Amino acid sequence: KAGVTQTPRYLIKTRGQQVTLSCSPISGHRSVSWYQQTPGQGLQFLFEYFSETQRNKGNFPGRFSGRQFSNSRSEMNVSTLELGDSALYLCASSFRVGKVNTEAFFGQGTRLTVV
Amino acid sequence: GESVGLHLPTLSVQEGDNSIINCAYSNSASDYFIWYKQESGKGPQFIIDIRSNMDKRQGQRVTVLLNKTVKHLSLQIAATQPGDSAVYFCAESSGGSYIPTFGRGTSLIVHP
Numbered sequence: 001k002a003g004v005t006q007t008p009r010y011l012i013k014t015r016g017q018q019v020t021l022s023c024s025p026i027s028g029h030r031s032v033s034w035y036q037q038t039p040g041q042g043l044q045f046l047f048e049y050f051s052e053t054q055r056n057k058g059n060f061p062g063r064f065s066g067r068q069f070s071n072s073r074s075e076m077n078v079s080t081l082e083l084g085d086s087a088l089y090l091c092a093s094s095f096r097v098g099k100v101n102t103e104a105f106f107g108q109g110t111r112l113t114v115v
Numbered sequence: 116g117e118s119v120g121l122h123l124p125t126l127s128v129q130e131g132d133n134s135i136i137n138c139a140y141s142n143s144a145s146d147y148f149i150w151y152k153q154e155s156g157k158g159p160q161f162i163i164d165i166r167s168n169m170d171k172r173q174g175q176r177v178t179v180l181l182n183k184t185v186k187h188l189s190l191q192i193a194a195t196q197p198g199d200s201a202v203y204f205c206a207e208s209s210g211g212s213y214i215p216t217f218g219r220g221t222s223l224i225v226h227p
Binding site: 004006033042043045048056058090092103104105106107108109 | 149151156157158159160161164204214215216217219220
């Protein structure tokens with residue numbers, strides 16, 4: 001079974017640009033979450049999508065957005081990039097079972113550098 | 116959980132020793148806990164999980180212990196190997212919330 005796939009692995013963008021990151025979850029997983037990881041702040045939750053709807057949202061500005069498609073693939077977009085957006089962006093997929101939490105499986109991440 | 120600071124707690128062990136990594140959590144409603152391992156340049160990798168109706172769970176070379184009374188979680192790695200060198204995170208979540216809160220992480224360094 002293929003794992004969580006994130007593309008691209010590396011990105012370099014300039015301030016003010018926008019970027020779109022992609023995540024393909026494990027087959028059968030319908031929940032996709034996004035995290036930002038930086039040395040200073042650790043793993044910070046961005047948002048979670050389930051059945052094409054955003055179910056939970058972290059404390060990030062509106063420049064960070066996402067969506068999920070009918071095949072559960074997800075994209076996140078960051079507009080008007082700032083230097084502080086440089087981070088490893090991680091996607092995790094999980095198989096929701098009613099209200100029972102299950103483990104989340106992470107992709108390799110996309111390393112975004114804003115210059 | 117706490118945010119990961121610039122300086123992670125570090126545990127240094129010799130190859131073959133047993134390692135114990137600790138994690139404290141603050142939410143008494145947390146009922147599901149996961150340990151992740153993150154190697155340099157990679158995403159976190161699931162190691163083992165435990166639900167609050169258990170106090171111990173064993174995997175291959177790993178054991179997780181949960182003490183709900185003092186809100187403490189530990190990961191024990193038997194016969195630690197150089198390949199175990201990584202940052203280890205605990206994560207907690209409570210019923211109905213699919214969003215785990217991650218701890219600050221511990222850097223495990225295994226010396227051959």
